[in-house]
Amino acid sequence: MKTIITIAFRNLLRHKRRTFLTGIVISFGLFIYIFMDSIMSGLDRGSMDNLINLSTSAVQIYTKEYDENKESYPLKYGLQDLDGIEKTLLTHDRVKSVTPRTKFLGELSNYEESMPVIGTVVDPDRDKTVFKLIEHLVGNYFSEKSERQIILGKDLAREMGVEPGGFITMYALTKYESRNADDFKVVGLFNTTDPALNKSGVFITFDAANSFLDLENTVTEMNVQLKRRINFDDLLDDMEEVLDLVKKDLPGLSAYSFKQLGAGILALVKGKKNWGAGMTLVFLLIAAVGIVNSVLMSVYERIREVGVLRAMGMGGKEITWMFMCEGIMIGFVGSLGGVILGVISVIILTTYGWPLDKIYGDMYIDTAGFPVWGTIYGEWNIPLIIGVFLFGILTALLASIPPARKAAKMEVTSALRFI
């Protein structure tokens, strides 16, 4: 076997250029796949991170009654013992911060037209520790005297013809279900990557809501932010742990993680992963043709050599192995090259990212139905890299079988006569 491997290896070295060209096709294919998987996963991650950071947070906690009626955003089912809930949540080492929010249904009016909105009552200081609304703000965030201040989506503001500094009237039902209306000063507009939020989202503070909605500091949901994980699956696992913690230590409450809240986008992302498999197959098919060609050329060049080896008594199986070894070696070197290039690209993507905003300006990329912008960071997918490496070698192995068998089946006398 050692001699077979030696002959195969030295033959590859003898035809460096051919070996290099075939190997580079495999390397390029695998590199592109690893790179694209990382960037696409990064884009998906960006989408999901944005959704978590702007809308859902990692985990939401409500009362069971609120949970049963949450489509109507009832204000009467507030959480009790907020400090106790927060303390319990913070016992988990992956929990970074917690903030209260209360959602309500309302209507904005400029006296010419009105638009239904979903309002969110926030604690301005604490909200910043969980959500990143402030990063998408045009104008100002809430000031200390926030009693009549409102921040609304850019698209909504355009529809209503209002700009920062202007006033807008909002109608809503109070906690006690009486109708109320009040004028709010628009302090800022947000232009997030969530179109729904931009079109129908408004934010006011608890100070404002206490008088406007008779809220009495009622908090209908607690939002939990978790510490960042490089791999999103790890983050999902952390979310599940927090859910378990709530189930165990806060049994009277309902809790949902992004896994449930963002089930739609997660399903889209999972479905989209199939793009990669098809793309890899195309590249590996090209590489396989290259390997078949390379080994076939090697077979034709060495027909007499095959004849001599067969004349000496070398069996067909050993001849097959000799040429298959060449294929495997090309596959190994090509796959290794592809993985090295891929890993380098992922290191760069995960460390420095891909600054979409600097390259494309204001344009954003819509990946899973939830657009992203800013700098996109790559994602590590170690099982995929290992799988791609093995798949590259396997493809090379399979591609080398037909020409290798052709060599083995050659008649000795014909092979020896071959010029």
Added chain:
Amino acid sequence: MAVLELKDVKKVFKKGDQEVHALRGVTLTIEKGEFLSVVGPSGSGKTTLLNITGCLDTPTSGSVIYNGKELGRMKEKGLSDYRKDNIAFIFQSYNLIPVLTVKENVELPLVIEKKHSKQDMAERALEIIELVGLKGMENRLPREISGGQEQRVAIARALVKKPLVVLADEPTANLDSETAEEVIALMQKINQERQTTFVFSTHDPRMQKHAKREIVLRDGTVKSDERK
């Protein structure tokens, strides 16, 4: 003692609808230690005879008997095993494995035999390399030595497993006169010292001159069989 017997060996090749009778009933007995040349014009059946003698091909009819064992009806696997243990070849264009060194080329038949230790293979290869006068060139590649030296390596490769018969197809055809004489002398020396049986096809009068027995083939039949 007969090493090899051919009894009424016939070989017919089919080329399209036509049948080509390469051998038309050849009967031969080759004794151990013979230095035998097969001569004849192109198309006379020399190569076919050598192929059948070397178990590279099977006869259409007739018997090939090595040391009393009938091989004529063996399948490829059986023939391959028999070749591996008993028969060696020397080719006109040397046919060394270009990526293996002189020593590795010489060791190759032993590697294929799978019966020898690494040390045994190395010792036997070095011994035979010295015998063919290539000591000091063990680690060179075929492209780094001359044509004559390549043929010596081919002879060493043929002899390393101590075969029953060495079959040589025009072994001096690609060599200059001086080198051809050296190679012939070497084959004669091995034939005499080791009693190795040599059967070679040739057009080279220098080789014919040294053969102890000459078989002349014409149109697939033995025209003459002369011992010198």
